[in-house]
Amino acid sequence: MILNKLLCVIIMSIVFFQCKKEKQLIVNATQQIVEKESVKLDTLKLTKGYGFPVGKPDAKRYYNAQKFQENNHLGDDWNGVGGGNTDLGDPIYAIANGYVSFAKDVKGGWGNIIRIIHHNPDATKVESLYAHCQKLLVNKGDYVTKGTKIATIGTADGAYLAHLHFEIRDQINLPIGPGYSSDIKGYLNPTKYINNNR
Numbered sequence: 001m002i003l004n005k006l007l008c009v010i011i012m013s014i015v016f017f018q019c020k021k022e023k024q025l026i027v028n029a030t031q032q033i034v035e036k037e038s039v040k041l042d043t044l045k046l047t048k049g050y051g052f053p054v055g056k057p058d059a060k061r062y063y064n065a066q067k068f069q070e071n072n073h074l075g076d077d078w079n080g081v082g083g084g085n086t087d088l089g090d091p092i093y094a095i096a097n098g099y100v101s102f103a104k105d106v107k108g109g110w111g112n113i114i115r116i117i118h119h120n121p122d123a124t125k126v127e128s129l130y131a132h133c134q135k136l137l138v139n140k141g142d143y144v145t146k147g148t149k150i151a152t153i154g155t156a157d158g159a160y161l162a163h164l165h166f167e168i169r170d171q172i173n174l175p176i177g178p179g180y181s182s183d184i185k186g187y188l189n190p191t192k193y194i195n196n197n198r
């Protein structure tokens, strides 16, 4: 019983310190990158519902270790239930049909990043952002469908234990951003958005 409690405290501490580390590293990364959307909309390529970026389509066997606005986090941190680096190299999926607007290594606390712009049938647009990836499997300009494997889960080149930092924005093509802020203008709660738009 005592051993179980001790183990629980140790695991919670590890998760806490990993989250703190991410905050510090992303804040330190000063590189601001703005890429303009360079694709014309094909109306046949609108979204047809959203799914989760890991454990497709319902994040099965993953948990959200740092939810939107927890510690001012601007996204969700998806981790495999096995903990540690057990999810390293696991697939990351496009959450909906869309155009890849960015796919490259921005270094710092971010690492490899993919950004996808999603055009919804109601004429709204959102952008999804997938960070710390191990491998990028799509290129800027690609059209991807919901559930396409776009990358694998990484560590931002050893900066963290493997996890996916995932954001959804309702202002597209913002600068790469701070990763953490109490000012959420342009950012949405990713889990809430997906659940409301399945």
Ligand SMILES: [Zn+2]
Binding pocket: 022, 066, 073, 075, 076, 077, 164, 165, 166
């Ligand atoms: Zn994060």
